[in-house]
Amino acid sequence: MERNKINLWWGPPRKFSIQFEERKISWLELFYDLVYVIAISRITQYLSIHPSLSGLLDYTYLFIMIFWGWLNGSLHHDIHGSRGLRTNLMTLWQMLIVAALVVTLNSPPETVIFNATIALMAMQLFITYLWWSVGIYDKAHRRLNRPYTFCFLVSLALLFLTLFVGPNNVRILFYLSLLLNYLPPFLADKARRKETTEFKLSSSMTERLGLFSIILFGEVVLGVINGVGINTVPGIGTWINFGLSILIVFALWWIFFSMIADRKCKSGFRTGNLMAITFIPAFMALGVLGASFAQLFNGYENAHWIKTAFGVAIGVFLFAIARETAFLEYPTPYQEKKRSIVLTLVCAGVFFVLLAISPIHLSLPLYLLTVLGALLAVIAVISKSWLMLELTKTD
Numbered sequence: 001m002e003r004n005k006i007n008l009w010w011g012p013p014r015k016f017s018i019q020f021e022e023r024k025i026s027w028l029e030l031f032y033d034l035v036y037v038i039a040i041s042r043i044t045q046y047l048s049i050h051p052s053l054s055g056l057l058d059y060t061y062l063f064i065m066i067f068w069g070w071l072n073g074s075l076h077h078d079i080h081g082s083r084g085l086r087t088n089l090m091t092l093w094q095m096l097i098v099a100a101l102v103v104t105l106n107s108p109p110e111t112v113i114f115n116a117t118i119a120l121m122a123m124q125l126f127i128t129y130l131w132w133s134v135g136i137y138d139k140a141h142r143r144l145n146r147p148y149t150f151c152f153l154v155s156l157a158l159l160f161l162t163l164f165v166g167p168n169n170v171r172i173l174f175y176l177s178l179l180l181n182y183l184p185p186f187l188a189d190k191a192r193r194k195e196t197t198e199f200k201l202s203s204s205m206t207e208r209l210g211l212f213s214i215i216l217f218g219e220v221v222l223g224v225i226n227g228v229g230i231n232t233v234p235g236i237g238t239w240i241n242f243g244l245s246i247l248i249v250f251a252l253w254w255i256f257f258s259m260i261a262d263r264k265c266k267s268g269f270r271t272g273n274l275m276a277i278t279f280i281p282a283f284m285a286l287g288v289l290g291a292s293f294a295q296l297f298n299g300y301e302n303a304h305w306i307k308t309a310f311g312v313a314i315g316v317f318l319f320a321i322a323r324e325t326a327f328l329e330y331p332t333p334y335q336e337k338k339r340s341i342v343l344t345l346v347c348a349g350v351f352f353v354l355l356a357i358s359p360i361h362l363s364l365p366l367y368l369l370t371v372l373g374a375l376l377a378v379i380a381v382i383s384k385s386w387l388m389l390e391l392t393k394t395d
Contacts, residue, residue: 025204025207025208025211028088028091028092029074029077029091029208030211031095032070032073032074032077032091032094032095033070033074033208033211033212033215034215035095035098035099036066036067036069036070036098036212037212037215037216037219038099038102039066039098039101039102040063040066040067040216040219040283040287041219041222042102042105043059043062043063043066043105043287044059044219044223044287044288044290044291045291046058046059046062046105047059047287047288047291048223048290048291048292048294048295051291051295051305051306051309057171059284059287059288060284061171061174061175061178062116063280063283063284063287064178064280064284065120065178065181066098066101067279067280067283068127068178068181068182069094069098069123069127070212071276072127072130072131073091073094073127073130074205074208075205075276076090076130076131076134077090077091078202078204078205078208090130093126094123094126094127097119097122097123097126098123100119100122101116101119101120101123103119104116104118104119113170114163117159117162117163120159121156121159121160124152124155124156124159124177124181125156127152128148128149128152128153128156131145131148131149131152132145132148132149144188145188146188147183147184147187147188148184148188150184151180151181151183151184151187152180152181152184154180155176155177155178155180155181156177158173158174158176158177158180159173159174159177161173162174182277185269185270185273186270186273188269200264200265200266200267200268200272201265201271201272201275201276203264205265205272205276206263206264206265206275209276209279210257210260210261212279212283213256213279213282213283213286216283216286216287216290217249217252217253217286219286219287219290220249220252220286220289220290220293221246221249222290223289223290223291223292223293223294224242224245224246224249224293226293226294227245227293227294227295227296227297227298228241228242228297237365238297240365241296241297241364241365241368244365244368244369244372245293245296245368247372248368248371248372248375249289251372251375251376251378251379252286252289252314252317252375254379255318255321255345255375255378255379255382256282256317256321258379258382258383258386259321259324259325259341259345259382260321260324260325260328263328263329263330264328264329265327265328265329266327266328266329271327272327274327275324275327275328278320278323278324278327279320279324281316281317281319281320282316282317282320282321282324284316285313285314285316285317285320286313286317288309288310288312288313289310289313289314289317291309292306292309292310292313293310296310296364297364307356307367308356308357309356310356311352311353311355311356311357311371312352312353312356312357314349314352314371314375315348315349315350315351315352315353315356316349317349318345318346318348318349318352318378319345319346319349321345322342322345322346322349325338325341325342334386337385337386340381340385341381341382341385344378344381344382345378348374348375348377348378351374352371352374355370355371
């Protein structure tokens with residue numbers, strides 16, 4: 001009896017076989033998401049300050065690594081979370097590590113890599129412990145978490161090695177460790193197929209991905225505001241650009257949630273992980289857009305990279321949404337319409353990439369108006385397709 005009381009108070013991880021179809025997102029999870037978005041906001045600022053290939057490579061690594069931490073912490077909470085003290089403490093400790101990572105990004109240039117690596121190693125070790133510790137409480141789960149423990153420990157060793165190698169090899173080790181971090185779900189998939197319980201990414205997890213994207217859209221709006229704020233006294237031209245920029249952000253939001261919102265993920269362990277990973281290019285594109293907007297209002301005429309980064313980011317965002325639909329469940333009548341919409345998204349993405357790299361020079365208001373017009377055309381196709389289906393239902 002005493003042992004049961006301790007277990008109830010401490011709250012061991014929920015077994016993998018116990019899944020909830022519907023689960024309300026806790027306030028702690030929302031707080032946890034906010035800390036990670038602060039970290040992404042900080043590295044987005046870094047990209048806007050270092051608009052170069054090396055800056056983009058650093059941003060890409062940090063973004064994917066931070067998202068890896070968020071995803072694994074979120075999935076662990078979603079699959080194994082309980083009402084006990086352990087789940088709360090594990091979440092808070094991870095938030096503390098991420099907050100420490102944000103602090104290290106403010107270090108002087110000569111120490112920022114070393115300090116950030118130490119923080120990343122702490123996060124790596126903690127995530128490794130999260131998955132390994134499940135096997136202590138749930139012996140049937142041990143064979144499933146072995147790929148996680150092995151790959152994450154090797155990745156931790158590679159991060160440690162970066163402290164002692166030359167600058168030319170540091171990025172290679174960083175990206176190898178990143179690859180190892182995303183490999184375990186696919187290695188564990190074969191072992192998981194022997195389980196009688198079918199895995200499906202929960203509706204609460206897909207909702208959290210949507211909420212995460214909303215906060216990132218807020219970061220893009222902040223980029224627009226920061227860009228306008230550079231002008232101490234905005235003129236009429238600046239206000240026109242501001243209005244067009246906000247409308248572009250709203251149009252991207254509309255497209256995203258018209259295709260993603262209220263859709264459940266298809267069944268399958270591999271499918272659920274692929275769906276979550278496919279959000280990475282969409283989220284990264286939003287970060288690049290936020291950094292681009294911060295420079296767009298004053299550097300458009302002099303820096304071609306801003307136009308290129310801005311257009312390619314929108315293209316990548318649309319490509320990611322088109323790919324995301326492959327992992328979502330749509331009612332049968334929607335399938336045919338979905339195929340035509342996906343084709344529209346891909347064509348629009350190609351248009352934006354070509355516009356970004358083309359030598360044609362448009363004034364900033366005309367360029368923003370062109371971008372907005374193309375996005376509104378995509379919205380028109382989506383709205384017409386979905387509306388026709390709804391009208392068919394009512395007839």
